[in-house]
Amino acid sequence: MNKTILLVDDSFSIRESVGFLLSEAGFKIIKAGDGEEALKLFDGQKIDLLLTDLHMPKMNGIELIRNVRSMEDYKRLPILLLTTETLNDKKLEAKNAGATGWINKPFDKEKLFSIIKKVIR
Amino acid sequence: MEDFHKLFYEEAGDLINSLEENLMLLEEDLSNTEVVNEVFRIMHSLKGSGAMFGYDNLSHFTHELETLYDKVRSKTIPLTTHIVNLTINSIDHINAFLKEDDNEDIINKGKAFLQQIELSSSKDDKTEVNEKSNLTDNDKIKPQLNKKLYLIQFEPNPDILNDGTNPLYLLDELSDLGDAIIKTNYKNLPQIEDLDVDKCYFKWEIILSSTESRTTIEDVFIFVADDSHLEIEIISEKDVFSVADVEDKIKDLFLNNKQSIKGIKKLIKLYEADVVEAEEINDEVVVSVGKEDTLPLIQEAKQETTPRSNVKIPEAIKIDTVKVSSKKLDSLINLVSEFVTTQARLHNIASSNKSVELNALSEDFQLLSRQFRDVAFEMRLIPVHTMVVKFKRLVRDLSKSLGKKVQFIAEGTETELDKNIISSLSDPIMHIIRNSIDHGIESPDKRLNSGKAETGTIKLKAEYSGAYILISIEDDGAGIDQEIITKKAIEKNLIEESAKLSKDEVYNLLLLPGFSTSKKVTDVSGRGVGMDVVKRNIDDLRGEVNINSEKGSGTKITIKLPLTLSIIDGLLVGVNNSKYILPLTSVLKIYKVSNAEIENAYKNIIDIEGIQYPFINLTDKFADAHKDKSVNHFITVNYHDKIVGLIVNELYSEYQAVLKPIDKLLKHTEMFSGASILGDGKVAMVIDTNKLITHFTN
Numbered sequence: 139m140n141k142t143i144l145l146v147d148d149s150f151s152i153r154e155s156v157g158f159l160l161s162e163a164g165f166k167i168i169k170a171g172d173g174e175e176a177l178k179l180f181d182g183q184k185i186d187l188l189l190t191d192l193h194m195p196k197m198n199g200i201e202l203i204r205n206v207r208s209m210e211d212y213k214r215l216p217i218l219l220l221t222t223e224t225l226n227d228k229k230l231e232a233k234n235a236g237a238t239g240w241i242n243k244p245f246d247k248e249k250l251f252s253i254i255k256k257v258i259r
Numbered sequence: 260m261e262d263f264h265k266l267f268y269e270e271a272g273d274l275i276n277s278l279e280e281n282l283m284l285l286e287e288d289l290s291n292t293e294v295v296n297e298v299f300r301i302m303h304s305l306k307g308s309g310a311m312f313g314y315d316n317l318s319h320f321t322h323e324l325e326t327l328y329d330k331v332r333s334k335t336i337p338l339t340t341h342i343v344n345l346t347i348n349s350i351d352h353i354n355a356f357l358k359e360d361d362n363e364d365i366i367n368k369g370k371a372f373l374q375q376i377e378l379s380s381s382k383d384d385k386t387e388v389n390e391k392s393n394l395t396d397n398d399k400i401k402p403q404l405n406k407k408l409y410l411i412q413f414e415p416n417p418d419i420l421n422d423g424t425n426p427l428y429l430l431d432e433l434s435d436l437g438d439a440i441i442k443t444n445y446k447n448l449p450q451i452e453d454l455d456v457d458k459c460y461f462k463w464e465i466i467l468s469s470t471e472s473r474t475t476i477e478d479v480f481i482f483v484a485d486d487s488h489l490e491i492e493i494i495s496e497k498d499v500f501s502v503a504d505v506e507d508k509i510k511d512l513f514l515n516n517k518q519s520i521k522g523i524k525k526l527i528k529l530y531e532a533d534v535v536e537a538e539e540i541n542d543e544v545v546v547s548v549g550k551e552d553t554l555p556l557i558q559e560a561k562q563e564t565t566p567r568s569n570v571k572i573p574e575a576i577k578i579d580t581v582k583v584s585s586k587k588l589d590s591l592i593n594l595v596s597e598f599v600t601t602q603a604r605l606h607n608i609a610s611s612n613k614s615v616e617l618n619a620l621s622e623d624f625q626l627l628s629r630q631f632r633d634v635a636f637e638m639r640l641i642p643v644h645t646m647v648v649k650f651k652r653l654v655r656d657l658s659k660s661l662g663k664k665v666q667f668i669a670e671g672t673e674t675e676l677d678k679n680i681i682s683s684l685s686d687p688i689m690h691i692i693r694n695s696i697d698h699g700i701e702s703p704d705k706r707l708n709s710g711k712a713e714t715g716t717i718k719l720k721a722e723y724s725g726a727y728i729l730i731s732i733e734d735d736g737a738g739i740d741q742e743i744i745t746k747k748a749i750e751k752n753l754i755e756e757s758a759k760l761s762k763d764e765v766y767n768l769l770l771l772p773g774f775s776t777s778k779k780v781t782d783v784s785g786r787g788v789g790m791d792v793v794k795r796n797i798d799d800l801r802g803e804v805n806i807n808s809e810k811g812s813g814t815k816i817t818i819k820l821p822l823t824l825s826i827i828d829g830l831l832v833g834v835n836n837s838k839y840i841l842p843l844t845s846v847l848k849i850y851k852v853s854n855a856e857i858e859n860a861y862k863n864i865i866d867i868e869g870i871q872y873p874f875i876n877l878t879d880k881f882a883d884a885h886k887d888k889s890v891n892h893f894i895t896v897n898y899h900d901k902i903v904g905l906i907v908n909e910l911y912s913e914y915q916a917v918l919k920p921i922d923k924l925l926k927h928t929e930m931f932s933g934a935s936i937l938g939d940g941k942v943a944m945v946i947d948t949n950k951l952i953t954h955f956t957n
Binding site for chain 1: 299312
C-alpha cells in the first residue's frame with residue numbers, strides 16, 4: 139500500500155514541486171493550500187503523514203496541527219512542519235502543538251527524504 | 260525541477276500583485292492588522308519559495324521585509340506611512356530579483372535599500388544561525404571513510420508516541436547508517452494491568468559501527484533530543500568489527516547481557532590493537548541494477564564478493580543504477596525471445612528422447628529461461644510517471660488557451676509498464692485529454708451555473724490488475740450525450756435508424772472511424788482524427804478501450820493493456836490438427852465434454868456443473884478440409900464481464916509463446932494477436948480470446 143501524504147502549503151510552486159518529488163518516490167499525494175482546506179481532506183481518507191507550512195491564509199500551520207491532534211484517529215499521525223524559521227521558539231511552539239518534527243526551507247530532495255524517513259517507513 | 264521554475268515565476272508575479280494591492284489598502288488604513296498579516300505572509304511566501312527555487316538574493320531580501328512586518332505584527336514597532344511607502348518601493352527590487360537574481364548591480368541596490376529599512380528595524384542574529392547550519396551541511400558531505408564504533412543510549416520520554424514519533428523508525432534510521440546491534444531494555448515495563456498503551460516504556464542501547472560523523476548520528480534524534488535522554492559516545496575510533504569474529508563475540512556478550520557496558524568498552528579497547536588500518540581503497544565498483552529484490556542471485560554474489568576484510572568499498576562510489584541504451588535492451592529482449600524458442604525445441608527433443616537426464620536438464624532450462632525472461636522484461640519497465648509531465652503541461656496550456664479552468668491529478672504514476680508500450684501510449688492519452696478539455700470540461704461560467712466547482716478536474720489513474728494495467732482518464736465535465744451520438748451515427752449511416760443500442764454500444768460508436776461529435780471544429784480536437792485512432796493505437800498494443808459516461812457529470816475512459824508485448828504464458832491447444840495458443844491470463848477452467856453434449860446443446864449453451872455457458876466450437880470455426888471429431892475439451896475464458904467456453908480437440912501443455920507479428924493481409928487476423936514458432940518448427944497462432952469471441956458472435 140502506498141503511503142498517503144497530505145501536503146499543505148499556500149505556495150502553488152512549492153506544492154507542485156514537492157508534490158512531484160514525493161509522488162515520484164511512490165507516495166500518494168493530496169494537496170491543500172491552507173489549513174482549512176487541509177482539515178476538510180481528513181474526512182474519509184487515510185492519511186499517513188502531514189507536511190504543512192507554517193504561515194498560511196485562513197488557518198495557519200500551528201492551528202492546523204492542534205485541530206488534527208484533537209481528532210481521535212490522528213492522535214499519532216506524524217506531522218512535519220515545512221518552515222523557514224531558524225529560531226527555536228517557533229519550532230518549540232509547533233512541537234508543543236503536536237508536531238513530530240520539521241524540515242527547514244530551503245531543502246533539496248535528499249534532505250526531504252532523509253527527514254520523511256524519520257517518521258514514516 | 261526545471262519545469263517548476265516557471266511555475267514559481269508565475270506564482271511570484273501573483274504574489275507581487277496581491278502585495279501591491281494590500282499595500283495600497285494599508286496606505287489608507289495603517290491600523291488594519293489583517294492586511295499587515297497578509298503582507299507578512301506574502302513576504303514569507305516569497306522568501307520560502309524563492310529559496311526553494313534558487314532565488315537566494317530575493318529570499319534574503321524578502322526575509323528582511325518579513326522580519327520587519329513580523330515586528331509590526333507583534334507591535335514591537337509601530338507602522339508608519341514611511342514604512343508602507345518603503346515597502347511599496349521594495350516591489351521594484353523584488354521584481355528586479357525575479358528577473359535576474361544574481362546581478363551584482365541589483366544586489367547592491369537591494370542592499371542599499373535594506374539599509375534604509377534597517378533604520379526602522381534592528382538587526383537580529385538570524386543570518387548567523389543560517390551560516391552555522393550551512394557549515395554542518397558541508398561537514399556531512401565530506402566523506403569519512405574510516406569506521407568508528409559508537410555506543411548510543413536512548414531513553415525516550417514516555418509520552419514520545421503522542422506527537423506521532425515512532426521510535427522504531429529512528430532505530431531503523433540508525434541501522435541505515437552502519438551495522439547496528441540494538442538491545443531493548445524492558446526494565447521499565449509495568450505489569451500488564453498498569454500498562455498504558457499510549458506510553459513508551461522502552462529504552463535502547465545500541466552499538467553502531469559506522470563511517471558517519473557524530474553530527475549525523477545526533478541528527479537522527481533531532482526531533483526527540485529535547486525531551487529524551489540521549490547519550491552518544493565514541494567507544495573506538497577504529498573499525499574494531501573488521502577483526503575476525505569480534506562483531507559476533509561482542510554481539511553475544513552485549514545482547515545476552517553477559518557483560519556490562521563497561522566490560523564491553525574495555526574489551527573493545529583491547530581489540531583495537533588487532534585492527535589493520537584500511538589501506539588504499541580498492542577501485543572496484545559495485546553495480547546493482549534496478550530493484551534488488553528481483554535479483555536474488557546477484558545479491559548473493561554481491562555479499563560473497565565483499566568479505567568482511569579490511570578492504571572496504573566506500574559508499575561514495577557505489578552505483579545503484581546503470582544507464583543502458585534502449586537499443587541494447589531491445590536486442591536483449593530479442594535474444595530472450597530466441598532463447599525461449601530454442602528452449603522449446605530442447606524440450607521437444609528431450610521429451611521424445613525419454614532420457615531422464617536430458618529431461619531434467621530441459622526442465623531446469625525452462626525454469627531459467629522463464630526467470631531470465633522476467634528479469635529482462637523487468638528492466639524494460641518504466642513508471643507511467645515519465646509521460647505524466649507532458650500531460651500536465653498539455654492541460655495547463657490548453658485550458659488557458661480555451662479559457663477554461665482545469666486541474667490535472669495523476670494517481671498511481673509509479674505503476675510500471677514496458678517502455679515500448681509507454682511510448683506508443685502517450686499520443687492516445689494526449690488525445691483523450693485534449694478531448695476532455697475541449698469537449699468535456701465546461702467553461703467556468705457554465706460550470707458555476709450547473710452547480711459545479713469552477714475548476715474542472717481531469718484525473719489520470721494507473722493501476723495493476725492481474726497481468727494487465729488499467730489506465731483511466733476521468734473528467735468531471737459535461738459527459739457524453741447519447742442522443743447526439745445516436746443521431747450523428749444515423750446521419751453518417753453508421754447504424755440503422757431503427758437500431759436500439761445499449762449505453763455501451765452507443766459509446767462504442769465513438770470508436771468507429773470518422774466519428775466526430777463536436778458541433779464546430781476547433782483547432783484542438785475534432786480534426787477528423789478521432790477516438791478511432793486512439794482505439795487503433797491501443798489495439799496495436801493488444802489493449803482495449805472502454806468508455807463510460809454520465810451526462811452532466813463526466814466521462815471516464817479506461818485503457819486496459821497487457822504488461823508486456825512480446826512473450827506471454829500460454830496454453831497450447833490443438834484444433835483440427837493445428838496448434839493454437841491461448842493466453843493463460845484469460846483461461847479460467849478446463850472441462851471435458853462429450854460429442855453428444857455438444858451436438859445436443861440448445862442455442863450454443865452447455866450446462867456444466869449447474870452453470871450454463873455459451874460456447875464457441877473452434878473445431879467448427881477453424882475447420883478446413885478435415886474436421887477432427889475426437890476428444891473435446893471445454894475451456895472457459897473471460898469475455899468482458901461474462902464467461903464463455905471455447906471447444907478444442909487437444910490440450911498439450913503450458914507454453915511460453917514468443918509473439919511474432921503477423922501480416923495484416925491475412926484474413927481474420929484481428930482475432931490473433933500474433934504467431935509463435937513451436938519447438939518442432941511449426942507455427943501456432945496466438946488467439947486473442949476477446950477479439951475471437953467478438954468476431955464469431957457478431
